[in-house]
Amino acid sequence: MIDYLDKIPNNVDLGRDRVLQRALEHWQPAYLDWWFDMGPTGSRAYDVYLRTATSVEPDGWAQFDYVKMPEYRWGIFLQPRDPDRQVNFGANKGQPAWQDVPGEFRSPLRRIIVTQGDTEPASVEQQRTLGLSCPSLYDLRNLFQVNVEEGRHLWAMVYLLHRYFGRDGREEAESLLERRSGDADNPRILGAFNEPTPDWLAFFMFTFFTDRDGKFQLCALAESGFDPLARTCRFMLTEEAHHMFVGETGVSRIIRRTCDVMTENKVEDPSDVRALGAIDLETIQKYLNFHYSVTLDLFGGDASSNAASYYTSGLKGRYEETKVGDDHLLHDLDYTILEVVGGTIVERRVPALTALNERLRDDYIHEIEAGVGRWNRNMERAGLAFRLTLPHKGFHRAIGNFAGHFISPEGEVMSEEAWRGRRDLWLPSQSDYAFVQSLMSGSVIEPGKFANWISSPIRGVNQQPIDFEYVRFN
Ligand code: BYC
Numbered sequence: 015m016i017d018y019l020d021k022i023p024n025n026v027d028l029g030r031d032r033v034l035q036r037a038l039e040h041w042q043p044a045y046l047d048w049w050f051d052m053g054p055t056g057s058r059a060y061d062v063y064l065r066t067a068t069s070v071e072p073d074g075w076a077q078f079d080y081v082k083m084p085e086y087r088w089g090i091f092l093q094p095r096d097p098d099r100q101v102n103f104g105a106n107k108g109q110p111a112w113q114d115v116p117g118e119f120r121s122p123l124r125r126i127i128v129t130q131g132d133t134e135p136a137s138v139e140q141q142r143t144l145g146l147s148c149p150s151l152y153d154l155r156n157l158f159q160v161n162v163e164e165g166r167h168l169w170a171m172v173y174l175l176h177r178y179f180g181r182d183g184r185e186e187a188e189s190l191l192e193r194r195s196g197d198a199d200n201p202r203i204l205g206a207f208n209e210p211t212p213d214w215l216a217f218f219m220f221t222f223f224t225d226r227d228g229k230f231q232l233c234a235l236a237e238s239g240f241d242p243l244a245r246t247c248r249f250m251l252t253e254e255a256h257h258m259f260v261g262e263t264g265v266s267r268i269i270r271r272t273c274d275v276m277t278e279n280k281v282e283d284p285s286d287v288r289a290l291g292a293i294d295l296e297t298i299q300k301y302l303n304f305h306y307s308v309t310l311d312l313f314g315g316d317a318s319s320n321a322a323s324y325y326t327s328g329l330k331g332r333y334e335e336t337k338v339g340d341d342h343l344l345h346d347l348d349y350t351i352l353e354v355v356g357g358t359i360v361e362r363r364v365p366a367l368t369a370l371n372e373r374l375r376d377d378y379i380h381e382i383e384a385g386v387g388r389w390n391r392n393m394e395r396a397g398l399a400f401r402l403t404l405p406h407k408g409f410h411r412a413i414g415n416f417a418g419h420f421i422s423p424e425g426e427v428m429s430e431e432a433w434r435g436r437r438d439l440w441l442p443s444q445s446d447y448a449f450v451q452s453l454m455s456g457s458v459i460e461p462g463k464f465a466n467w468i469s470s471p472i473r474g475v476n477q478q479p480i481d482f483e484y485v486r487f488n
């Protein structure tokens with residue numbers, strides 16, 4: 015069970031390790047300073063109907079109540095330990111799972127944990143002003159729920175750094191509060207986490223696409239031979255599911271509203287849709303193209319010696335590693351990756367070990383395709399011909415084999431000039447952003463009311479009605 019009497023709620027018996035407890039209690043005020051500086055703008059005194067973890071059991075772990083966000087009980091929750099767990103892949107397969115950091119893997123493990131940890135506060139920074147333009151109290155509450163849970167994910171990684179990496183770990187934990195999303199001098203580590211999230215369509219796309227990278231990376235780390243990392247990530251995944259729900263349903267509700275406006279008014283032209291205060295499907299497609307492509311970059315290079323060595327060492331596995339029916343060593347297997355050769359995209363077989371980033375990206379794409387299919391049902395039901403599609407994997411990529419190439423959404427290799435000439439047809443332009451933001455110039459805070467550009471959800475949070483007062487402003 016979780017100890018809520020402690021200053022830092024936890025299920026890791028923190029009270030038994032005084033030095034660690036003091037170090038974390040020292041980091042806690044720095045974390046709160048960061049939250050006040052970079053967390054949701056102006057939200058300090060709001061009472062928000064939030065869920066808080068009360069146990070790590072699959073059912074009934076959450077309790078819902080009004081909380082002021084700075085008083086949220088950010089804590090350290092690990093899935094219970096399985097004493098028989100082993101390293102399930104790589105050269106150390108069959109060893110008992112490590113309860114401590116093997117000396118030779120200290121540096122790569124720290125790097126993985128820091129990279130994971132860095133994304134969590136980054137996303138809160140990216141989303142900090144969205145509360146000022148919320149489409150409803152329901153959506154505002156969901157934004158804040160995502161934000162406090164990303165804060166907790168930071169705590170999860172900081173616990174590992176403090177507990178297992180000594181002074182280096184404490185220094186890294188401080189740096190996690192110092193980098194800033196989009197900062198020219200001290201940016202966040204990974205590309206997508208330095209992009210702005212300027213409006214709610216971008217927020218929903220981000221939680222659908224980019225939080226799902228979170229899911230797949232956490233799944234790969236939940237296979238880790240370093241047991242505390244695996245157990246932490248398992249519990250983080252239960253929270254991640256809600257973030258992706260917010261994204262998928264958010265985009266779907268925007269699409270549904272657009273379809274209603276189109277059918278009720280018998281219009282199809284994007285400018286007519288815009289004139290009626292809804293977001294045209296063409297603009298939604300451009301946002302999709304942007305968030306999908308920057309998120310594909312987060313999986314790293316197509317052929318990566320880092321990925322191979324993480325796997326061989328037993329630090330980072332594949333998606334659902336233990337369900338894959340092979341030898342979990344991958345010495346004799348290969349995998350297809352794409353590359354650009356002389357103006358065309360060709361397939362190349364490479365050793366499976368080096369292609370693990372690409373494989374995880376493919377697992378991710380598979381799940382994304384299903385979600386986009388569900389979005390398209392809105393158009394099918396409305397009898398509209400428009401369908402959202404995923405651009406080619408090589409479109410608008412900055413990492414891996416497509417970096418430096420100019421690929422159209424259909425997968426043609428183009429000249430830079432020709433590509434730039436069409437850029438604004440494929441990705442949101444300044445005027446697209448300006449239009450979307452013009453719809454979101456103020457917030458809708460009357461219980462049960464929704465902005466004109468989004469439909470209401472099917473149900474409320476925790477069986478509360480849709481017109482429940484999810485946020486009280488005081
Ligand atoms: N941007 O060997 P390579 C989440 C670097 S999201 C900038 O191909 P590797 C969340 C790379 O660091 C999940 N740099 O890559 C979501 C390397 O640098 P060095 C976050 C990049 O290492 C929403 C070089 O390029 N978790 O939780 O195999 C809200 C060569 O790279 C990028 C993780 O990512 C990029 N996109 O794979 C809140 C898990 N990509 O060595 C939260 C931990 C690559 O040349 N991280 N580089 O200096 C990892 O497993 C790996 O670091 C990566 C990269 C998969 C990210």
Ligand code: FE
Nearest residue numbers: 134164167228
């Ligand atoms: Fe997270």
Ligand code: FE
Nearest residue numbers: 225228254257
């Ligand atoms: Fe998340």
